[in-house]
Amino acid sequence: MTSAWLLTLAPIAGLCADVIVQSACAHVLRRVGLSIVVGGLGGLAATAGILARVAFTVPAALDAAAAAMLVLTYLALAFGYWTFLNLNITSLRIRTLREILRGGEHGISRADLMARYSAQEFLRRRLERLELGGNLSCVDGRWRLASPKLLLLERSLARARALIIPAQREE
């Protein structure tokens, strides 16, 4: 394989490394959050390793801008993988499908499903996740912001919404 193609495929190799390392860590460490971070770093290391190898063997094939582009490409692919994992972790629709599948050929009861996933249950799960993630804290029955990260995200998305989606859509 020429060095040009090796460089082009480096982000994809990084993504494969990300997936393999994340899966292995998730099974060994039994901590999905940590496995995602370790996987991401593993993929970045793999991408950087390929770039370094090409840079040492064929220096003319790689300049700083090309290296930056390839690393940025890997980061976008890793983000896509993280999104896929996050969807599996947080999506209620996916959870519902998996629960119905586990119910066998007779499925599950609709009444059970609606009772199990009431709006209050939704809220409870979200608050639990926010507290576990260090975003909110609950003291004496009152919820307070523990970290500004998600608030910054919320404000950024609101601004983007105002910029991109015309106001007449608001119902």
Added chain:
Amino acid sequence: MIELGTGILLLLCSLCAQVVLWRVSLPRRHTHALLVLFATLPLLIAGVAWAFGHPLATSPALAARIGLFYAAYALAYIVIYSAIENESPTLAIVALVAKAGPAGCADAELVERFGRGTAMAARFAVLERGGWVRTEGDRISLTAEGQSYARFFELAAQLFGIRLGG
């Protein structure tokens, strides 16, 4: 440098085209429209450049590199767009708690604002409309298509070590 510049320029063109198109005529299915726009615009630009006598002078490897960069960021944007399009209930909770300031927000207030409604029924209706589940009396079962997706996500969860989420 030229590959990175080309990739960024293509992305900016697609984003600008989206903002303009959304103001002219907001599509019914945003994600579908974004996929079509981001897939066709670079091809259109390349075609116009070729028609005006400016063919892309680049090797297949470099063209693939630009394409991969563009596709990765286009897909990342489309994923982020779903969060832009629909306000996340989780982020809405965070915004409400933040608004309460140091005094905090009582549980009862959160329940009043977010603990009512028929969120599950709405999600279930989406699954039914999409042809993934069917209802027979009180029993809900998966269609053939629903089973394929459910098995895919079940396999992915086992492979990537993810517990039953939601």
